[in-house]
Amino acid sequence: MADSLDTTVGKPDYTALTFPAAPAHRPYVILNMVESLDGRATIEGNERGLGSTVDQGLMRELRVHADVVVNGASTLRASGTSPRLGNTALEAIRLERGKSRAPYGAVLSQSGDLPLDRMFFTSPEFQAYVYLSSTADEERRAALEATGRGVVVVPDGDEVRSMLAHMRTELDASLALVEGGPTLNGALLEAGFVDEVFVTLGPVLVGGRDPLTIIHQQRERSTDGTRHLELLHAHANPDTNEVYLRYRLVPGSSPA
Ligand SMILES: NC(=O)c1ccc[n+]([C@@H]2O[C@H](COP(=O)([O-])OP(=O)(O)OC[C@H]3O[C@@H](n4cnc5c(N)ncnc54)[C@H](OP(=O)(O)O)[C@@H]3O)[C@@H](O)[C@H]2O)c1
Numbered sequence: 001m002a003d004s005l006d007t008t009v010g011k012p013d014y015t016a017l018t019f020p021a022a023p024a025h026r027p028y029v030i031l032n033m034v035e036s037l038d039g040r041a042t043i044e045g046n047e048r049g050l051g052s053t054v055d056q057g058l059m060r061e062l063r064v065h066a067d068v069v070v071n072g073a074s075t076l077r078a079s080g081t082s083p084r085l086g087n088t089a090l091e092a093i094r095l096e097r098g099k100s101r102a103p104y105g106a107v108l109s110q111s112g113d114l115p116l117d118r119m120f121f122t123s124p125e126f127q128a129y130v131y132l133s134s135t136a137d138e139e140r141r142a143a144l145e146a147t148g149r150g151v152v153v154v155p156d157g158d159e160v161r162s163m164l165a166h167m168r169t170e171l172d173a174s175l176a177l178v179e180g181g182p183t184l185n186g187a188l189l190e191a192g193f194v195d196e197v198f199v200t201l202g203p204v205l206v207g208g209r210d211p212l213t214i215i216h217q218q219r220e221r222s223t224d225g226t227r228h229l230e231l232l233h234a235h236a237n238p239d240t241n242e243v244y245l246r247y248r249l250v251p252g253s254s255p256a
Helices: 053-063 073-079 088-096 138-145 159-170 182-190
Strands: 006-009 028-036 068-072 104-109 128-133 150-154 175-178 196-202 229-237 242-249
Touching: 028 053, 028 182, 053 088, 053 196, 053 242, 068 073, 068 182, 073 104, 104 159, 128 138, 128 159, 138 150, 150 159, 159 182, 175 182
Parallel strands: 006 229, 028 175, 028 196, 068 104, 068 175, 104 128, 128 150
Antiparallel strands: 196 242, 229 242
C-alpha cells in the first residue's frame, strides 16, 4: 500500500490529482477503464452500461491533466473516441494551467481500417494523430492522410514504443491518458509502459464465457507476466454504488 492512501466516501475530485514527472523518452502513462464486478470490460460489444454519468465525469476530469488521450483502433470502431472535455469549467482549468482546451487525440492501428466519418477525424475542436503500423497498406494510409489528421508510421513490432517516443519528443507530451481498449492496454503493459491504472468498479455482474477484461493479450500469459501495483486511492460512492480506484505499478515490476 502507498504511504498515504486516500480513501473517501462520495465522488472524488480528479481535477486535483498530481502526477510524477515523465521519463525522458516517453510520457507518463495512465490507463483509465471501467469494469463490471465480474471483471468485464464490455457489455454487448462496448463499455456502455458499465459506468454511470459520475464515472464519465471522472473520465473527463482525468482529461484535464492529459496532453494526449490514446485509444486502440477497435475502440474507435466500436464506440467512437474523442479527447474533448465537453465541459467549459473543466476546459477553463486546462486553460488556466497553460494547456490547450483539449488534449491531442491519438489512435493506434495496425490495419489502418478506421471509420473516417467519426468525430475523431472530423472535429475542429482538437488535434489528432493516427499512429499507423508500417504493415498497413498505402491506400489506407493515403485515405487517413486525406482527412487532415497527422499520420505517423510506426515500425512493425515496435509500435507502442515508437508512438510514445513521438508523443514525448514531437508533441511535448508529459502525460498520456490511455482509455483502452484492452488490446492496446495489453501491448503497453507487455512493453512496460504503464505507470498507473485508474479503474471504476461498476455495480453489475455481466456473466458469460471468455470475458474481455481490461488487459487483453493474444499470447498465453507467462509466469513472469504478473505485475504488482500499490493502491493510491479508493473512493466509494453510495449514490452510484461504484468504487473508484487508483493504482500505481510497483517500480521494478515492469521492464521499462
Ligand atoms: N471498459 C472500458 O473502460 C473500455 C474502454 C475502451 C474500450 N472498451 C471496449 O473494448 C473493446 C475494444 O477493445 P479491443 O481490445 O478489442 O481493442 P482496442 O485495444 O481498442 O484496439 C485494438 C486495435 O488497436 C490496434 N493495436 C493495438 N495494439 C497494437 C500494437 N501493439 N500495434 C499495432 N496496432 C495495435 C490494432 O488495430 P487494427 O485493428 O486497426 O489493426 C488492434 O486491433 C470495445 O468493445 C470497446 O467498447 C472498454
